Amino acid sequence: EIIVVLIRKLISDHLAYINIAKEWFQIEDLIEIQQRKIGHGKIGGKAAGMLLANRILRTALSEEERGTLTIPLSYYLGAGVMYTYMSYNNLMHWNNQKYKSAEEITAEYPNIIREYQAGVFPPDIEERLRKMLHKIGNQPLIVRSSSLLEDNFGTSFAGKYESVFCPNQGTLEENYRNLTRSIAYIYASGMNPDALFYRRKQGLLDYDERL
Numbered sequence: 001e002i003i004v005v006l007i008r009k010l011i012s013d014h015l016a017y018i019n020i021a022k023e024w025f026q027i028e029d030l031i032e033i034q035q036r037k038i039g040h041g042k043i044g045g046k047a048a049g050m051l052l053a054n055r056i057l058r059t060a061l062s063e064e065e066r067g068t069l070t071i072p073l074s075y076y077l078g079a080g081v082m083y084t085y086m087s088y089n090n091l092m093h094w095n096n097q098k099y100k101s102a103e104e105i106t107a108e109y110p111n112i113i114r115e116y117q118a119g120v121f122p123p124d125i126e127e128r129l130r131k132m133l134h135k136i137g138n139q140p141l142i143v144r145s146s147s148l149l150e151d152n153f154g155t156s157f158a159g160k161y162e163s164v165f166c167p168n169q170g171t172l173e174e175n176y177r178n179l180t181r182s183i184a185y186i187y188a189s190g191m192n193p194d195a196l197f198y199r200r201k202q203g204l205l206d207y208d209e210r211l
Contacts, residue, residue, distance in 0.1 A: 006030040010037065011048045021048075024055045033076065038128045041080025044146030044211065045157075050074075072142075075132055079148055079210035081125060082187050089119030097191045098205050106193045116188035117181050126176075133168070133175050141166040143182040145189065147211045149204060160195040161211060162186045187211055 004022050010033050012018065033051065037043060054071050061069065086092050094112055097105060121129065145161030164182035168175050189195065190211050199205050 003027065003030065006034075009042075010034060011042055011051075012045070013042075017048065017052075021052050024052065024059060026055075029055055036074065037076045037078055038132070039078040039081035039084065039125055041078030041082075041210065042148065043076040044079055044148060046144065046146035047074070047076055048146075073136070076146070077183065081121075082190070082210045084125070085119060085121060085184070085187060088122050089115075091115060091119065094191060098196050098199065102193070102197065105191075105196055109188075109192055112191050113185065113188045116184040119184055121180060126180075129179060130172070130176055133172060133179065136168070138169050138175075141168050141179065143179065143186060145186050145211050147190065147209055149199075149207060149209050157195070157198065160189075160192070160198055162189040162192075 003025055004018060006027075007018055007021050007025065007030070010030060011021070029051065033043065042048075050071065054069070057069055058066055083092075086095070094115075097108070097112070100108075120126070142163060142165055144163045147157065147161060149157055162185060164185060166175070166178050166182055168178070170178070190209065196205075199207070199209065
């Protein structure tokens, strides 16, 4: 029961996922996710799939085979942080972009990118991100999308959202600025035409999609 509650709180409400994950995840796995999660909300489908696959393989493989399996050190922005960012930077007016015409969606996307990248995170999230950068040091980072719909059963969203490489070789301030602009760019990609047209085709426009 505890494992199911934690899966629903941290990872996914989808029953198909829960029915598999509850048989494999251990309490320690979910505690580690919580410790590396920044902000409120779930961690998204891409991260959820990666972590579940890792647990299954580590359980099923021999000790020798497990020695070849690694996952990069990962931190997770809760999906709720996206709406916090939008509200904090007066971006909520873009939330109905998915209902506009194809022409409007395509024409306005560059403006969305520009406005999102001009935003800042609220102090509590900024503090967590800065602490993360300080702990990681000058190691390259990849900022990846992980949405509530992404890598879900029947809707992969493969290639629909962005990933950004951050060299992370400057001062802490330079690295922080590069990181937050990259996160904002990925948030904006939730409104990119390809993703919205895919959601429209799959009948998912009304779903609460957050990254």
